[in-house]
Amino acid sequence: MDHSRILRATNVVLLLTGYQMHWFEKKTQRFRLSLPGVVFIFVLGCIYAACFAQHFDSSSSLLKVLRDVSPFLFGLTRMQLLLGAKVLAYAVYCTVKSVGAVNSLVESLTSRDSGLKKDEVIAYVLLGSTFAILFGFVLYISFEMKFELPPLQDAMVGMALFLPHLILAGSMRLFIVLAWLSRGQLKQLKKNAEEELSAHLSKDEDNIASTSFTISTKSSSVESLENLKRKLEVLGTNFGCFTQSLQHSLIFLFALNGNCLLGGIYSLTYYWNTWHVIFEERKRRIFYAANASIYACIASDYVCLMWVLFTMEKERLNFIKCLDYFLAQRSSLAKKMRPLTKDIKSVLKRTFYFKFHSLIRFDLCYVVLMVSAQLLIISLVVIFHYLNDEILLLREELDSKNEE
Structure with a gap:
């Protein structure tokens, strides 16, 4: 697996989506601020400002219809817009702030052989899975629209809501790939x-070497384990700093995702009950595809994140089990190597324990609980509004019957 190829591919994706202004230099293995990246972000910011202004244009027919059909959904749109503006400003700040932590973590990673391996293919899948899903939905919707562009004003209204989400999603892509x-x-x-430990055990048990050779082997083994311990400490510390540098971006992204899911589930619930009568068959398919794309893209991000957290935790536990096995070989493991082996185990338990603001642990359990809490809150909000509207409708029917 070639780390440089993966990091360059990640860099290109993050540049195109507007999350990063830096360029990855293969020789120095560092991300550096680039003039084209700064210019691209500036142009993207100008486009976003123009799209943002369309939400306050009183002549927008799309916003008028949305306000008349569902004031609550219009309010969610406004919340997404304002949250997106804050997120976009923070994303620009974060990409500059976090580059130091990213470079430190990259320095901790030793590049492998240049051959294309399974792990490298998985890295590309993790990087591009959500974009591939999004492209598939865009292609299908374009086909249903007969590849005709929507009105410019409506497209700009939608872009103002989508662009911050697309940019901020780069933080999760970056975290997933580096994790x-x-x-x-x-x-x-x-x-x-x-x-190292297996070779030492076999030499000690077989007693095939001379005393001087055994002593030198033990000495080199101790040095190798000390070097390995240092590498492990640096990796854990740098990954922890990298996680801390992205913590606010990931929290903001979860908030944006929650608002999107609420809007999608709310609109789908009301579509099934009332709104479908104002749609023709082709527009119904477009609505279903657009609505499904929200769940599919967010689910893809969450699945990739959970998968990476699961595999990393699994690898850490396997490492600890491996060390426990050798520590159990009391008669075979040298006294000098036992404390080092215990220290490595301690590093695995202490250093690879990541928290947000030293309060909430960021692991698979945390992500699952947070997603479950989001879905529960969204379900309760949708049920509340739906029942409230049904009660109001029933009251109107009863009042009209009493008047008759």
Whole structure:
């Protein structure tokens, strides 16, 4: 697996989506601020400002219809717009602030051979899965629209809502890819430790070497384990700093996702009951595809994040189990190597324990609980509004019957 290729591909994706203004230099293995990236972000900001202004244009027929059909959904749109503006400003600040932590983590990763391996293919899948799903939905909707462009004003209204989400999603792409590469580094360190300890056990048990050779082997083994311990500490510390630098971006993204899911589920619920009568068959298919794209893209992000967190935690636990196995070999493991092995185990337990603001642990359990809480709150809000509207409708019917 070639880290440079993966990081360059990630860099290109983040540049095109507007999340990053930096360019990855292959020779120095660092992200540096680039003039084309700054110009692109400036142009993108101007386009967003123009699209943002369309939401306050009183002549917009789309916003008028939305306000008349559902004031609550119009309010969600306004919330998404204002939250998106704040998020966009923060994303520009965050990409500059976090580049130091990103470079430090990249320095902790040792590049592998240049051949295309399974882990590298998975990294590309993790990087592009959501975009591939989004492209599929866009292609289908374009086909249903007979590849005709929507009115410019409506397109700009939609772009103002979509652009911040697309840009901020880059933070999750960056986290997922670097977490996957860190998992690979952790796996390599585990393999090195296992080989070192296994070789020492076999030499000690077979007693095929001379005393001087055994002493020199033990000395080199101790140095190798000390070097491995340092690498593990640096990897864990740098990944922790990288996670901390992206914590606000990920929290903002979860908030945007929650608002999108609320709007999507709310509109789908009311569409099934009342709104479908104002849609013709072709526009119904477009609505279903657009609505489904919200769930599919967000689900893809969450699944990729959960998968990476799961595999990283699994690799950490496997490393600890490996060390426990060798520590159990009391008669075979040298006294000098036992404390080092215990120290490596302690590093795995202490350093790879990531928290947001030192309060909430960021792991698979946390993400699952947060997503579940989001879905529960969204369901309660939709049920409340739907029942409230049904009660109001029933009251109107009863009042009209009493008047008759």
